Structure formats: C-alpha cells, structure tokens
Amino acid sequence: MxxxxxxxxxxxxxxxxxxxxxxxxxxxxxxxxxxxxxxxxxxxxxxxxxxxxxxxxxxxxxxxxxxxxxxxxxxxxxxxxxxxxxxxxxxxxxxxxxxxxxxxxxxxxxxxxxxxxxxxxxxxxxxxxxxxxxxxxxxxxxxxxxxxxxxxxxxxxxxxxxxxxxxxxxxxxxxxxxxxxxxxxxxxxxxxxxxxxxxxxxxxxxxxxxxxxxxxxxxxxxxxxxxxxxxxxxxxxxxxxxxxxxxxxxPDIDEVGSAAIRHLKMIIKDSGEPNGVIKARKHLIWYFRFYNGIRSFTEKIFSIDNSAQVELFILDHIQKIKYGFYPEEDLQKVRKSFNERILFWINDKKPVTTE
Structure with missing residues (x-):
C-alpha cells in the first residue's frame, strides 16, 4: 500500500x-x-x-x-x-x-x-x-x-x-x-x-x-x-x-513479559535512571492490565525506583500469574476502568491522544 x-x-x-x-x-x-x-x-x-x-x-x-x-x-x-x-x-x-x-x-x-x-x-x-x-x-x-x-x-x-x-x-x-x-x-x-x-x-x-x-x-x-x-x-x-x-x-504471558522488559530497557537506555523507571511505570501497568493481579502490580510498581529491581519484580509477577497466585478479578471492569482513567488523563492534558 x-x-x-x-x-x-x-x-x-x-x-x-x-x-x-x-x-x-x-x-x-x-x-x-x-x-x-x-x-x-x-x-x-x-x-x-x-x-x-x-x-x-x-x-x-x-x-x-x-x-x-x-x-x-x-x-x-x-x-x-x-x-x-x-x-x-x-x-x-x-x-x-x-x-x-x-x-x-x-x-x-x-x-x-x-x-x-x-x-x-x-x-x-x-x-x-x-x-x-x-x-x-x-x-x-x-x-x-x-x-x-x-x-x-x-x-x-x-x-x-x-x-x-x-x-x-x-x-x-x-x-x-x-x-x-x-x-x-x-x-x-x-x-x-x-x-x-x-x-x-x-x-x-x-x-x-x-x-x-x-x-x-x-x-x-x-x-x-x-x-x-x-x-x-x-x-x-x-x-x-x-x-x-x-x-x-x-501473546502468552511470557511474550508479554519479554516485551515489557525489553521496553523497560529501551526506556532506560533512552532516559537513564531514575527518570527512565518513572517513565516506564505507566507502560508496564498497561502491559499487565489484561491479567489477574493488576491491582497488586499497580500498587507495588510505584515503590520501586531501580530498573534491575523492576525487572525482577516483573519476572516474579509473571510466575505468580502463571501459577494462579492472584485471585480472579473482573478484567472487563478493569478494562473499562483503564479506558476511563486514560480519558481522564487526556482531559487533564496529559497525554493528548489523537485516537
């Protein structure tokens, strides 16, 4: 085309x-x-x-x-x-x-x-x-x-x-x-x-x-x-x-995790630490929003400011998802909440999207 x-x-x-x-x-x-x-x-x-x-x-x-x-x-x-x-x-x-x-x-x-x-x-x-x-x-x-x-x-x-x-x-x-x-x-x-x-x-x-x-x-x-x-x-x-x-x-959870970690490393290379970790948080939350444990993930990711520790946290989170550690969540509700929060973020002037 x-x-x-x-x-x-x-x-x-x-x-x-x-x-x-x-x-x-x-x-x-x-x-x-x-x-x-x-x-x-x-x-x-x-x-x-x-x-x-x-x-x-x-x-x-x-x-x-x-x-x-x-x-x-x-x-x-x-x-x-x-x-x-x-x-x-x-x-x-x-x-x-x-x-x-x-x-x-x-x-x-x-x-x-x-x-x-x-x-x-x-x-x-x-x-x-x-x-x-x-x-x-x-x-x-x-x-x-x-x-x-x-x-x-x-x-x-x-x-x-x-x-x-x-x-x-x-x-x-x-x-x-x-x-x-x-x-x-x-x-x-x-x-x-x-x-x-x-x-x-x-x-x-x-x-x-x-x-x-x-x-x-x-x-x-x-x-x-x-x-x-x-x-x-x-x-x-x-x-x-x-x-x-x-x-x-x-994608399965392993591919999602691999992409998330690769994305994290690219952001760190581009922005350094700790700014890169701060920039990466929203992306990492978005990667795992399709899975049980997203609320726990969101709470904990903001307490970590070192990229190596973030990577270890992601790997641990993936294992917990694979072995059913987290209780079942209403992922449709999570998705709806995600869209609404993104829209609120847009209306609050960051980010501006053209979708």
Whole structure:
C-alpha cells in the first residue's frame, strides 16, 4: 500500500500520543509490525522558536523509519518554516493535526478548531504540500464541531483538492472528544468521496475492531492509539489477518513479559535512571492490565525506583500469574476502568491522544 510515493508494508499505524509515543514505544511497535509510526504532536511555532520540548519530541533515529512527524499549527508562515527545518531530518510523511479536541489546544485556534475554517484549512494544506516537496502530506480531522455541524466531507475534499496524499478521519466530533463510540459510517462516506488514501481512526482496541473497520469502511489503513498501550502485539495480529487470512493469536504471558522488559530497557537506555523507571511505570501497568493481579502490580510498581529491581519484580509477577497466585478479578471492569482513567488523563492534558 502507498501514500504518495511512500510504500508501507503494514496497514496499521501507531497514532501520536503526547508523553507516550516516544522513541522506545515507536520502536517496539515497529518491531511488532506497525507500518508507520508518528512522533508526538509537535508545535510548528515551537520548532521555529527552538523550544527544547518541541525539538526533543521531533527527534528520531534512522532505525525507526518509516516515520511521520505530526505538526500543530494555524499559521501558514510558521508551518512553512517548520517544514523546511523538518525536511533536513528526512521524515517519510508530515501530518497536520486538525483533530485534537483538547480545550487547551482548541482555545488557541489549533487542532479541531480548524474544522470550522475551510479557507484557512485549505491554505494550510497547500502550504504544507508546497513546502514538503516530495515528502507526502496527510491531514488528521474529525467529523466536525458537533453532531449538528458535520463538516468532514467538505473538509476531506478541501484536503484532497489542495494536494494532500492522505486524510486521517477520526469518527467522532470535537464536542464528543472520546466519550461516545466512533462513528465509522462517516469514514466510509469519506472513502467514497475522495480518491486519496483514507486512514480510519477511533475505537480500535482489538484486532477484530480493525478488521471490522476495514470491512465496514473500505479504508486503506487504520490509526491506532489507546489500543496499542501495553499491546504492541495488536499490529502483528492485524497484519496476520492480511498475510494469512486469520487474526494472529494473542501473546502468552511470557511474550508479554519479554516485551515489557525489553521496553523497560529501551526506556532506560533512552532516559537513564531514575527518570527512565518513572517513565516506564505507566507502560508496564498497561502491559499487565489484561491479567489477574493488576491491582497488586499497580500498587507495588510505584515503590520501586531501580530498573534491575523492576525487572525482577516483573519476572516474579509473571510466575505468580502463571501459577494462579492472584485471585480472579473482573478484567472487563478493569478494562473499562483503564479506558476511563486514560480519558481522564487526556482531559487533564496529559497525554493528548489523537485516537
């Protein structure tokens, strides 16, 4: 499958999530089959003004390719200058976020607020395409401001007409944020409306969700965020469906543990100690949220600040899971609680997700 001149080996992509999709997480998702990964959402203005946080989020290494950079901007001039800077790093795709619904972003006329300004949206897309040269450009959008103001078909056509190579469609409105299920019917309508590749987004937590989205919308790719947390295996399982005709099997606890420990080591290498341990905690909780003992794991992981001890704790936890040490938990309830807590975290401005 292609986006512009970019050939991709998989049809599932890792979506940007602030404070989550750093280099270690992108790398491990790529190893498990993500066809394309995205940097965290980065301010175009921050790049031009040499903001440390923006430049840090922009960093990636060659082993991560193919990789996309996602920008946040509402000023064509800043956007053009930022892209000229970014091109030196040779990313494989550049994306503009017009889908972030967080108030802290929208109140500055950024993110999903751009859905209400078709003229500016068109200018931004054309600016990106002209500045990016042979690097493909994609635009991330939502259905519209609210259910009474659905603008997704108009905006998708503007994006196509101004030269973008793909459009990413999140099946919720700005006002819905992440509360209601994603309405995939609009993704299908966009696919019928435009000729450029359509990337479907929203409510993909399991491989079967992605397969249903492909079947119901005929989209070209799927964009996964929360569904990949502690679950990079989702990409391999989706790819298995297209390569072999059957959904790949879920990993056993040993594979989960091995991935968690490898991820921990990658974070420590990237951030050192003790910062790496602090960064790794949320990821480790996400890896083991599918198993009995998650409440005990969550309580104890915050008391350990040494990576070697964390690794020993993980190995011990795996053995306890395998031999039924922990009492049965309502894992469906745990999963629901997980989603709600992640959403609360989003609304509290960390992390910002584009799922």
């Amino acid at each position: 292609k986006i512009g001149n970019l050939n991709l080996s998989g049809r599932a992509m890792l979506a940007p999530m602030a404070e989550v999709t750093d280099a270690p997480f992108r790398q491990i998702c790529k190893e498990y089959g993500a066809g394309l990964t995205f940097t965290q959402m980065i301010s175009a203005k921050g790049i031009i003004e040499n903001s440390f946080q923006s430049l840090q989020s922009l960093a990636f290494n060659r082993s991560e390719k193919p990789i996309a950079v996602q920008l946040l901007a509402n000023d064509p001039d800043y956007l053009k200058k930022a892209i000229y800077e970014i091109k030196q790093l040779k990313p494989d795709l550049i994306d503009l976020n017009c889908g972030c619904s967080v108030q802290q972003v929208c109140k500055y006329g950024l993110g999903a607020s751009l859905l209400d300004d078709p003229v500016l949206l068109g200018k931004l897309v054309k600016t990106m395409v002209d500045a990016a040269g042979d690097i493909p450009v994609s635009i991330k959008i939502r259905l519209g401001r609210d259910k009474q103001n659905i603008t997704v078909l108009r905006n998708a056509k503007i994006i196509e007409d101004n030269g973008a190579s793909a459009v990413i469609v999140h099946g919720r409105t700005r006002s819905q944020a992440y509360i209601e299920p994603s309405d995939w019917s609009w993704i299908k309508k966009v696919k019928d409306e435009v000729k450029i590749p359509v990337i479907g987004n929203g409510s993909i937590f399991e491989p079967e969700d992605a397969i249903r989205m492909f079947d119901q919308t005929n989209c070209d790719f799927v964009f996964i965020s929360r569904g990949a947390l502690g679950n990079p295996f989702i990409f391999k399982r989706i790819n298995s469906f297209f390569d072999e005709g059957t959904e790949g099997k879920a």
